Amino acid sequence: MLAVTYRGPSKVIVGEKPDPRIEHSQDVVLRVTRTAICGSDLHLYHGLVPDTRVGHTFGHEFAGVVEEVGVEVQSLKVGDRVVVPFNVACGVCYYCQRGLTSICDNANPCCDLLGGCFGYSHTAGGYEGGQAEYVRVPYADVGPMKIPDDMHEEDVLFLSDILPTGYQAAEMGDIKEGETVCIFGAGPVGLMAAKSAWILGAGRVIVVDRLDYRLDFARKYAGVEVVNYEEAGGADVVMHLKKMTEGRGPDVCIDAVGCEASGSVFQSFLGKAFLQSGQATGIVWSIQAVRRGGNVVVIGVYGPPWNLVPMGDAMNKGLTIRTGQCNVKRYQPRLLEHIRAGRIDAKGIISHRFPLEEAADAYRIFAKKQDNCIKCVLIPQAA
Amino acid sequence: MTRKDDIMEDIFGTDARGSQSDDRATDPPEERRPTGWGADKDEKDRPGVPMETTPGPLTHTNTLVRQQTSDPKPVVGPNRFLTPVYSTALPTRGLSGLMRKTAYKMPDYKPQRWMLLLAADRVDVLEHMKLGRAVVGVGVFVLALSLFKVIRA
Numbered sequence: 001m002l003a004v005t006y007r008g009p010s011k012v013i014v015g016e017k018p019d020p021r022i023e024h025s026q027d028v029v030l031r032v033t034r035t036a037i038c039g040s041d042l043h044l045y046h047g048l049v050p051d052t053r054v055g056h057t058f059g060h061e062f063a064g065v066v067e068e069v070g071v072e073v074q075s076l077k078v079g080d081r082v083v084v085p086f087n088v089a090c091g092v093c094y095y096c097q098r099g100l101t102s103i104c105d106n107a108n109p110c111c112d113l114l115g116g117c118f119g120y121s122h123t124a125g126g127y128e129g130g131q132a133e134y135v136r137v138p139y140a141d142v143g144p145m146k147i148p149d150d151m152h153e154e155d156v157l158f159l160s161d162i163l164p165t166g167y168q169a170a171e172m173g174d175i176k177e178g179e180t181v182c183i184f185g186a187g188p189v190g191l192m193a194a195k196s197a198w199i200l201g202a203g204r205v206i207v208v209d210r211l212d213y214r215l216d217f218a219r220k221y222a223g224v225e226v227v228n229y230e231e232a233g234g235a236d237v238v239m240h241l242k243k244m245t246e247g248r249g250p251d252v253c254i255d256a257v258g259c260e261a262s263g264s265v266f267q268s269f270l271g272k273a274f275l276q277s278g279q280a281t282g283i284v285w286s287i288q289a290v291r292r293g294g295n296v297v298v299i300g301v302y303g304p305p306w307n308l309v310p311m312g313d314a315m316n317k318g319l320t321i322r323t324g325q326c327n328v329k330r331y332q333p334r335l336l337e338h339i340r341a342g343r344i345d346a347k348g349i350i351s352h353r354f355p356l357e358e359a360a361d362a363y364r365i366f367a368k369k370q371d372n373c374i375k376c377v378l379i380p381q382a383a
Numbered sequence: 384m385t386r387k388d389d390i391m392e393d394i395f396g397t398d399a400r401g402s403q404s405d406d407r408a409t410d411p412p413e414e415r416r417p418t419g420w421g422a423d424k425d426e427k428d429r430p431g432v433p434m435e436t437t438p439g440p441l442t443h444t445n446t447l448v449r450q451q452t453s454d455p456k457p458v459v460g461p462n463r464f465l466t467p468v469y470s471t472a473l474p475t476r477g478l479s480g481l482m483r484k485t486a487y488k489m490p491d492y493k494p495q496r497w498m499l500l501l502a503a504d505r506v507d508v509l510e511h512m513k514l515g516r517a518v519v520g521v522g523v524f525v526l527a528l529s530l531f532k533v534i535r536a
Contacts, residue, residue, distance in 0.1 A: 097440060100435065112490075126472055223417040329441065342419055
C-alpha cells in the first residue's frame with residue numbers, strides 16, 4: 001500500500017509499505033477514505049518528538065471503511081464507515097473506566113507518560129498512522145464511531161481529534177456564562193476551541209496569533225475578536241489583553257499552540273538549543289494574561305522532559321491550570337449532535353485537499369503556512 | 384468614579400472599562416450571538432463533567448482482553464509491561480536501536496532518557512542515508528579505537 005513515511009526532520013515521502021494485518025482478535029483493518037494533517041503532526045515532522053523512527057507513518061485523524069475484522073470484534077462489520085479517535089484505548093483499564101481514554105494503561109508499553117496514539121512515534125506506542133491507504137485499528141469495539149449514513153466522511157472527520165480537543169479545551173476552562181475567553185493560536189484546534197467557547201456560553205472570545213490570514217479566517221469563521229501579537233508588541237500582548245478586559249485579563253486563557261510557538265526570542269533560544277522541549281510561549285502568555293484566580297488550559301502539545309514556565313506567577317495569582325490530551329470518545333456523541341444541528345461546521349476549515357501521493361507538498365505548505373493554509377486533508381486513491 | 388477607575392484610566396486610557404458597568408463581561412447581545420451560543424452552558428450537562436466518571440467499562444468493550452502474541456515485540460520501558468495490544472512496526476535496529484534500548488532502560492523522569500532518544504533519532508536518519516551509514520561506521524570505529532587505547536593505557 002501507499003503510505004506517508006518519515007525520513008528525517010522536515011522530510012516525508014510517500015512510498016510502498018506492507019499492508020497492515022489483523023494482529024489481535026479485537027483489531028480491524030480500515031481502508032482510509034479521508035485523513036488530515038494535524039498541527040501536532042508538525043512536531044513529529046520537525047523531529048521534536050523523541051523516538052520518531054525513520055519509516056514511521058504519521059496520521060491520527062482519519063476515517064475509513066472496515067475491510068477486515070478480528071474474530072472478537074462485536075460492533076463492526078466489513079463495509080462499515082467509521083471515524084476513529086486518535087487515542088488507542090482498551091475501554092476496561094483503570095483510566096478508561098473513568099472516561100480518561102487518552103491515558104489508557106493497556107495501549108503503550110514504551111512509556112509511562114501517556115497512552116497510545118495512532119501515528120505519533122514510539123513514545124506514544126509506535127502505532128502506524130492513518131496517512132496511508134490502510135491502517136490497523138486495535139480495540140475496534142472501543143474507539144471507532146460509525147458514520148451516520150446521511151453524512152459524508154468530511155462532515156465528521158474532525159471528530160477524530162481537533163473538534164473534541166478544542167471542545168475539551170474550552171470545557172476544561174470551566175467557562176461560565178458571559179466570561180471572556182482568550183485563545184492563543186488561530187490554528188485548527190484554536191478555531192474549534194473558539195467555536196466551543198461560544199457553545200459553552202462565553203461572553204467574549206479573543207483569538208491571538210501572528211498571521212493575519214489566520215486571524216481574518218478566525219474572525220469570519222468563529223465570530224471572534226482577534227489580536228495580532230506582533231502588532232501588539234510581542235510579549236506586550238499581555239498588557240494589550242488586560243487593556244481589552246478592564247485591566248484584569250481574560251477569565252480563561254487557552255494555549256492552543258504547543259511546543260512550536262513563536263513570539264519570544266528567549267524561549268526560542270532555549271528550545272532550539274534543546275535546553276527545553278520546544279518553546280512554551282503560549283503557556284507563559286496564558287499565565288501572565290489571565291486574570292487572578294482564572295483558569296489556564298494547555299491543550300497544545302508539549303513533550304518531555306521540561307519547559308520554562310512562570311510557576312510563581314501561576315501560584316501567586318491563584319490560577320487553576322488544566323491540561324491533557326483529549327479523551328475523544330467521550331465527546332463524539334455530543335459533538336456529532338452539534339455538527340448535525342449546524343452549530344459547528346467542522347469541515348468549513350478545510351482549506352486544501354491533496355491526493356495522498358502529494359502528502360510531501362501538503363506537509364511543506366502546512367508547515368510553512370503558505371497559500372493561506374488552514375487545514376489539509378489527504379485523499380487516498382482507494383477512497 | 385472610584386479611585387480604582389481613575390488609576391485604570393491613567394494606565395489604560397478611557398477605553399479601559401469598556402461600556403460595561405457590571406464587574407463581569409456580559410453575554411453578547413442576542414443579535415450578535417453566534418450560531419449555537421450557549422447550547423452547552425449548563426455546566427453539569429457537559430460531556431467531560433465530571434472529569435472522572437463513575438468507574439465502569441465503556442460500552443461494547445470486551446472485559447477480557449487477550450494478549451497479542453505477534454512478533455516483533457516492542458521495547459518495554461521500566462514501570463511498564465507488554466500491553467495486551469502493541470505495535471510491531473519498526474523494531475529497533477543498528478546503532479540507533481542500541482541507543483534506544485539503552486534509553487528505554489531509564490525511567491521517563493530522567494532527562495537522559497529523552498536526550499538519548501532524540502540523539503538516536505538523528506543517528507537513525509544517518510543510518511538510512513548511504514553517506515550517513517559510512518559516517519556512523521567511521522564514528523563507531525573511532526570510538527571503539529579510543530576506548531581500546533584508554534583501556535590499554
